[in-house]
Amino acid sequence: MGSEDKIISWLCRLTVITAFFFIGFIIGWFARPTTVNHRHASKSFLHDFLDEMQAENIKHHLRKFTRLPHLAGSQQNLDLAKQIRAEWMEFGLDSVELVPYDVLLSYPNKTNPNYISIVDHLGNEIFNTSLAEPVPEGYEDVTDIVPPYSAFSAKGQPEDELVYVNYGRTEDFFKLERELGINCSGKIVIARYGKIFRGNKVKNAMLAGAKGIVLFSDPADYCADGVEPYPDGWNLPGGGAQRGNVLNLNGAGDPLTPGYPAKEYTYRSSLEDAVGLPKIPVHPIGYHDAVHLLQHMGGPLPPDNWKGALNISYRIGPGFMDGLNQNKVRMNIHTNNQVTRIYNVIGWIRGAVEPDRYVILGGHRDAWVFGGIDPVSGAAVVHESVRAAGKLMKKGWRPRRTLIFASWDAEEFGLLGSTEWAEDHARVLQERAVAYINADSAIEGMYTLRVDCTPSLHTLVYDITKKVSSPEEGEEGMTLYQSWHKRDNSTERDAPWISKLGSGSDFEAYFIRLGIASGRARYTKNRKTERYSSYPVYHSVYETYEIVERFYDPSFRRLEAVARVRGGLIFSLADSPVLPLDCVEYAMSLTKYANSIYQLALKHPAAMEQYSVSFDSLFSAVENFTVAAQDFHQRLDQLDTSNALAVRMVNDQLMYLERAFTDPLGLPGRPFYRHIIFAPSSHNKYAGESFPGIYDALFDIENAVDPQEAWDEVKRQISIAAFTVNTAAETLKPVVS
């Protein structure tokens, strides 16, 4: 070859090489993803995570955490907090901290016990209720078992005739006052537990002018048919009684620092200005004691459906007990309120991709006594979730978003630990929190799963339960979803029943105040056939490890299933590239709630006409929301998931959807209930009410003193609801007009 040929040949080679270099370059350029595709990785880890949580471990945690009482504010509960911190660190969390607050708690006076007496006309106490519950076998040497009491009861020794007010519900007092003509003013009332939150009973009694209220557990409400009292079965023994706070906080948290965290430097209001404290003495008793009070009452016979199951004939009162003698009832209450330090345990796993997005699993640690069910069945499950997450991290996994685990303190005293933490971190939570999953008692029955959650979590709940096995014997090979579906189908569609969130547990501040998508899951009874309230030994000394191990979940597979549901939820929320929240489900729920509140209003057709009350704006808003939600999910299907900012933007829309339903002005008279779609019922904190502003405006409106004003308020609330739904729809629309 001549030198020219050589040059040409080399030029050719160079060209070819350069060409291949460029091809390589271009392929390299485009092959590189702009973000790590997290989806495949996380799917396999979800399976690992669910499998890692095991019944035996949960059993072990439950045993370990229920040996001693862990009352909020006690040394034992601080010790437990430290133990949990140490174990969570050992499990592998990035950091774990104890977070203290100084909140108002309430304890019986140790030297001056609370009780109720029957006193004769000479003032002699001829009967006194018991000062404590008989302690269950094996716990005889345990000290510091707090006797049954109503936390935050006013002190006092009121003495008067007794009036029986059934469950003490709004409708019970209406019946007494409007139909039976019985005035409770200045009397002591006695109400049976059940149906509604005890704080509402106390509030109703105060509104009726009562000067004290006795709460008792009736077998009709705290004993299941064919079941023996503990320890032979899981019914409430006659000497058992239900502790519990009797506050009406409406989401305020610590009564002395509403709206702000109870830190050392925080200003505290006086006790007179405190939020939600009852102004009258309150005390709980068991049914053995209740019989004595009830069987000596005067007055008319109770209506049939007020009679309970005490198998005594009694009257409603007032009237002298035992006919013509002048016996009365005296309450002796010496409970003290005191500012006390509590401790949340907060554990963190830093998110790998979006550390500034938080998914929270929180449940309380404090218990009235041993807390076998409430809360340790839940806390044991959280503990197992933390252990499993730590295990995965040791295999190299780290969630896309940050995971926060919380062991709340003082839930029993008004959701205090969780609410103070929410108040403390409201700004960052508002900006960064994706979801809050609650972990109170994981079991309250032996039948099937129960889930209460925000509508946008419905689909994820169904998805996760399809990945979990049924824990029931004889259902091998069946998924939890199938088992649940079979046992508790929704009335509205062919899928398991999911309920609205009410309150009474630690999700309240996160969901109702801050507007963070929230949910809870637990194992429950058959709600169609088992009519007792809650579970029979609720808040008694009989909530032990043994009651779970012997009766509720001997294999611990039910708790395992609950652990996997709760764990699966937080795992998916923390790890899915696109947030697994379903806006169309929200739209469907809004449609249902709008129809239902409209039906309620339609019970007053003449007034609707007279005051020109229309729900058109609300229905139109729900329609707007429905279209926006459907369009949003259609656009989501076309999302370029390799574009990190585009994914972040839709995730922000998903995350902030729940926030959009909150209104800083709050509900009328309840400034810390800011969610316009959901709030605890004004008549029962445990129950969730949809469109609560409209519901409350309509409540008992036929008896309004000023109907014009009352219906104006209905119209105002419809307008607020319509605006809120419209504005939530706006958040789902394309971000530029």
Place this chain on the structure above:
Amino acid sequence: MGSEDKIISWLCRLTVITAFFFIGFIIGWFARPTTVNHRHASKSFLHDFLDEMQAENIKHHLRKFTRLPHLAGSQQNLDLAKQIRAEWMEFGLDSVELVPYDVLLSYPNKTNPNYISIVDHLGNEIFNTSLAEPVPEGYEDVTDIVPPYSAFSAKGQPEDELVYVNYGRTEDFFKLERELGINCSGKIVIARYGKIFRGNKVKNAMLAGAKGIVLFSDPADYCADGVEPYPDGWNLPGGGAQRGNVLNLNGAGDPLTPGYPAKEYTYRSSLEDAVGLPKIPVHPIGYHDAVHLLQHMGGPLPPDNWKGALNISYRIGPGFMDGLNQNKVRMNIHTNNQVTRIYNVIGWIRGAVEPDRYVILGGHRDAWVFGGIDPVSGAAVVHESVRAAGKLMKKGWRPRRTLIFASWDAEEFGLLGSTEWAEDHARVLQERAVAYINADSAIEGMYTLRVDCTPSLHTLVYDITKKVSSPEEGEEGMTLYQSWHKRDNSTERDAPWISKLGSGSDFEAYFIRLGIASGRARYTKNRKTERYSSYPVYHSVYETYEIVERFYDPSFRRLEAVARVRGGLIFSLADSPVLPLDCVEYAMSLTKYANSIYQLALKHPAAMEQYSVSFDSLFSAVENFTVAAQDFHQRLDQLDTSNALAVRMVNDQLMYLERAFTDPLGLPGRPFYRHIIFAPSSHNKYAGESFPGIYDALFDIENAVDPQEAWDEVKRQISIAAFTVNTAAETLKPVVS
């Protein structure tokens, strides 16, 4: 070559080619940025953008928009809205919409004019104030010039003795009642304009029990020395009077729909329940008319510093005018409130990278009459910014974030258009708004620049003004920063003076209610030597195009400079990869405010001691914030700006910082003022107060009826301020604990 050699040779070639392919691939892989580097692009475009805005164009816009009156609610103002929409579309915005609201406005009764009379003892009106201002030359044929009135005045014809209350400030009423022993209850009061917002004067008069209030412009406050009245100079003529609303809305927006946008379906309260309406008649007059009312008054002589410049000897009243005759003053006010449709014009430029981040430039369009200064000097500047942005877009530029331009309606009636839009879009603004720059009157004097803004914008303001030339003759080659610095140095450091935001313009809802970083800039007088209030012809018919063209800015270079400042701010906020917000400046301001409120409290050393009032928690919080801000900016220096998500995360922290200072519970009695660091003064809406909760709690505390309660409130407010500053610090800390 044998076939083996050939194979080897081909293998060699293949290897080389493959090697180069891989090299290419790898280089390609790593060469690709994971996000577009926007920084260089935007810097050169900033220069283009500033240059594009030109004096001649602003002059043209001002001329065009000031030919007719544009009162809110009028056909002319709707026509102008449509014209602006059309021109903004033509300039090249992505979309422009008219957004209507139906708000409460207030107009004089056309057939029954408002005036003030002197009536003799027989009830004859022996003097009446003028019904209109003499119309300036060239505008004689213009119809629909609304006469001077106080919008939202109550109707009525009260008649009584007159009491002169100086400026009608809180301290003026204190002086009258506490030192001079004059009771205004049941009297008509007359106050001179100036020093504070007129609505505060009316509120003070109501609190003092007055049954009407006359407002007048005194030459001491509305004439500059050595300047002729318009049209020969820019002083207020004796027949001119100041229109203006006399509401006390405290940020509520439309008085009938507080907290919610005034849409068709929105519930409206009754007029009795409306927010902020005065309960007494109010009317403004000029100094020619004022002389007549004042010179016949009885009572003691006014204190020297109350005398103004009317060159008449008058007394304060009450007392019969003219000594022993029984003349009185009668107000004749027939102004009507009516729900009226208003229109905002909203224009959008979709952001290229982060369309879900909004930077807003907003200013009002409605004017009392021609609006030569207020607002069209500002609106013309906005118009020029929109034109310049459109021009750049035609060159291929698109901002990183979304730009929103707003022409607000009904600002003059209580910031209604801007507040309703903020209420309407509160959720998305809260989630997405980076900053709000206000564009009311761009000029109120001929001396130098005036900027009021949130502390985090200080540094950007200085940076931008260094890129703009001084508009002053004889300052060629000097930057606006240098000119400004020379003319108005801060008392605290060697840099131009920047003030806090007060209120009285449309940024209020964005800054004080929603917590969006905000600022405003305009050309102003020499605040040290020019003591007149506002600018003399403020809200009179003499605010014409000509007053700007002849006196305020003949070259239109001052307006051009303001346009470049406002434009440069929104450009940088919309286009900088990392948001140009400075948290350390916020820390410095907080330190200053904490010291200053502490000094105020220290005026009561005995009480501080007696009630154990400590500012330690506040100082400690400010220290926490300072450390967090410094650390944040240090981390920012190490930010990997090629990581799109990492940049987004710090930008979110920067964006949400201002939000963190807001509290949904609002300030005491002012639920729509939610910013804990800044609020309009309770005694003068125009002025900004720092730590307003503490300030108001301390105000006049030496005269508190219950000192314990008053000092408890001080302590509560310190606690809230400390918590808020701490929680804002938390938002700047690393996102994972």
